[in-house]
Amino acid sequence: MKSNATLPTVKRQLLFTLLSLLMLSFTTQAQTFWTPVSNEDSYPIAGSPDIGTTTHTSCYSLSNMGFYGSSEDLVVSGWDDAGTPSGVAWRRLVTGSFGSVIIAQGIIPYNNVQDLEVGILQSGAGWEIYVAYYLGGTGHMLDVYDWNPGGVTLLYSIPLSATPVYGRISMDCHKLYGLALAWEDNGIHSMTGLSGSPTTTYGGDVLLNGTNGYSVPDVAFTHTGSGLNVHYVYLNQAGGYLEESYYDYFALMSAPSGSTILQMVEDQNFLSNERRYAYPNMDAPDHYNKDNWAYTYTVDNQNISVRLVDYFSSIFPVTRVVNDNSILPSAPINSSNNMSPFLSYDHHMTSTASINVGWYSTQMNPMTGMAASYVHLQMDQYGTGLVAMPPDYHAIPNNRGNASNTPVLSFSKQNEMCHYLYTVFPEMGYQMQHKYHPWSTSPFKSTETAAVNTECEHDARIEELRRAKASVKLAAYPNPFTDRVSLAIPAELQTEEANVRIVDVMGKQVGSYNGILLQANNYLADLSQTLPPGNYLLTVDAGNTCHETIKVTKSK
Numbered sequence: 001m002k003s004n005a006t007l008p009t010v011k012r013q014l015l016f017t018l019l020s021l022l023m024l025s026f027t028t029q030a031q032t033f034w035t036p037v038s039n040e041d042s043y044p045i046a047g048s049p050d051i052g053t054t055t056h057t058s059c060y061s062l063s064n065m066g067f068y069g070s071s072e073d074l075v076v077s078g079w080d081d082a083g084t085p086s087g088v089a090w091r092r093l094v095t096g097s098f099g100s101v102i103i104a105q106g107i108i109p110y111n112n113v114q115d116l117e118v119g120i121l122q123s124g125a126g127w128e129i130y131v132a133y134y135l136g137g138t139g140h141m142l143d144v145y146d147w148n149p150g151g152v153t154l155l156y157s158i159p160l161s162a163t164p165v166y167g168r169i170s171m172d173c174h175k176l177y178g179l180a181l182a183w184e185d186n187g188i189h190s191m192t193g194l195s196g197s198p199t200t201t202y203g204g205d206v207l208l209n210g211t212n213g214y215s216v217p218d219v220a221f222t223h224t225g226s227g228l229n230v231h232y233v234y235l236n237q238a239g240g241y242l243e244e245s246y247y248d249y250f251a252l253m254s255a256p257s258g259s260t261i262l263q264m265v266e267d268q269n270f271l272s273n274e275r276r277y278a279y280p281n282m283d284a285p286d287h288y289n290k291d292n293w294a295y296t297y298t299v300d301n302q303n304i305s306v307r308l309v310d311y312f313s314s315i316f317p318v319t320r321v322v323n324d325n326s327i328l329p330s331a332p333i334n335s336s337n338n339m340s341p342f343l344s345y346d347h348h349m350t351s352t353a354s355i356n357v358g359w360y361s362t363q364m365n366p367m368t369g370m371a372a373s374y375v376h377l378q379m380d381q382y383g384t385g386l387v388a389m390p391p392d393y394h395a396i397p398n399n400r401g402n403a404s405n406t407p408v409l410s411f412s413k414q415n416e417m418c419h420y421l422y423t424v425f426p427e428m429g430y431q432m433q434h435k436y437h438p439w440s441t442s443p444f445k446s447t448e449t450a451a452v453n454t455e456c457e458h459d460a461r462i463e464e465l466r467r468a469k470a471s472v473k474l475a476a477y478p479n480p481f482t483d484r485v486s487l488a489i490p491a492e493l494q495t496e497e498a499n500v501r502i503v504d505v506m507g508k509q510v511g512s513y514n515g516i517l518l519q520a521n522n523y524l525a526d527l528s529q530t531l532p533p534g535n536y537l538l539t540v541d542a543g544n545t546c547h548e549t550i551k552v553t554k555s556k
Helices: 002-030 250-255 459-471 517-530
Strands: 039-042 056-067 070-080 086-094 102-111 115-124 128-133 139-148 151-159 169-174 180-185 186-195 206-208 215-224 227-238 242-247 264-270 281-283 291-299 305-309 317-321 338-345 354-365 370-380 420-427 431-438 476-477 486-488 497-506 507-517 534-542 548-554
Touching: 056 291, 056 420, 070 115, 070 128, 070 264, 070 420, 070 431, 086 115, 086 264, 102 128, 102 151, 115 139, 115 151, 115 169, 115 180, 115 497, 128 169, 128 180, 128 370, 151 497, 151 534, 151 548, 180 227, 180 250, 186 459, 215 281, 215 291, 227 250, 227 281, 242 250, 242 291, 264 305, 291 354, 291 431, 476 548, 497 517, 507 517, 517 534
Parallel strands: 056 115, 169 215, 281 338
Antiparallel strands: 039 431, 056 070, 070 086, 086 102, 115 128, 128 139, 139 151, 169 180, 180 186, 186 206, 215 227, 227 242, 242 264, 281 291, 291 305, 305 317, 338 354, 354 370, 420 431, 476 486, 497 507, 497 534, 534 548
16 A cells, blocks of 8 residues: 555655656756857957947848849948947849858948948849938938949039937838838937838828827838828837837828828837837838737846737737747847847748847846857747747857857848848947848748748839829939039929928039019029039929939030
8 A cells, every 4th residue: 555655655756856857858958048040250350440339230131132233242341439430331242142252242331420321222233221310410411323244433422411419210111112211309200211212202291199208200112902101110208118100101102291290009018127219229120911010129128028029919019028938939038238139020921921029138048158259049920939940049150159249230121132140230349240141941931931032012003103103203403414403393383382402412502592483493592503513403392293313514
């Protein structure tokens, strides 16, 4: 009887021991940060130039693009920190080499800038690089460069604001034609662009309704069968919440400068942390069945939070903490110092999209005995499961002990037209690291194929918008000019109230006019005689239908 009574206890003890060993094994495995099998290199390297202690990075990527008769991968990246050297790195790569074969590369230097954001759009048969940033003490700017086989050439700069007070600026691109900007200047402002008509045309500078006092905006496109929308996230620090909203892209392209739009607010995410401060990074699937979106942030530099909505599962947004083992099956590493989270969607075209989340962590990696540095995980679109195998955290850098002392990484937000997840991050030694994670390898593995999507449900509507922009096009004559320049103004616009701004290629405003559009020619006639030879941009907002930017050249 005694032995019979003891047997269940022995079994229970044995079972407990086995479970303990399994849990220990799982914990040990879960604390391992798996290294992705992908190419990594440095550019620029230390001294060419030094990148300084950057606190912001940005990147963008396209695969298998026609570049002046050849098929290439095109990637750009940017880094910045106020008071240190900053810049944009552009690279042309052999398609299929995953960054290991470089055709050409170069640096565009910047100084005294913050939030330097980069993107690529197609313009006619060529390519353009878009660079948005805040210039210290001056305001927000957008620079546009022609990208050609010989390198890059500055086409023009557009001053977006004239505020001497820093405020965040963000940018996203859609397919090869769409541009969206959001910046902070006594409220959240936005402007959109449409490339290839044959040059880029822009909507007006609009203010998002009720956002005075809001800060740190980010922006992302969504495109479903129902429409092309621009999504925003921004912080109401006084109220202690992050707000997400959206507005129709085509309406933004038609909005006049100075107008206020009534954006559709979808979500207010109230923060429980006493600091009530978060710096959100947002992304969304470029083409999808639903207008899903997500953004990541941390309020305590420990918990990495993702706020998201998956309309396949629920109409209500949820918050997922991805590193505390509350939802995702990974061991908690939120007791460590975790900071600067960033996310991007994979390029799924079905109902199985996934979200990449990366950040910097001081958690020790038992395999190396060093801090894990930049880490990543890949979760499903509702944040309830991990996608990549092994189901765990993944180390990003090859040299995990060499992260910058101001660590920040970024993923390319354009993944549906790229064969890999392009990632950039700074390292000690003042150099920028580039990593190319093929979708077909594990980690950073998705369930979708590596096909590049080039279709867009609204291509016909985009062409219609381009024709509409061209149908009321203002013309400058003569162009180039030697003495005076004038505008050819359609009859329906001649008596409209207008704002005309003239800037040089560095974005410095050299003249402005407010009044009846027809009388602007008198002002231009006097101004143009005083201008030195060079290239200039005339930006005209007239009535509710005319929002034009015209490049003019004064010859010697």
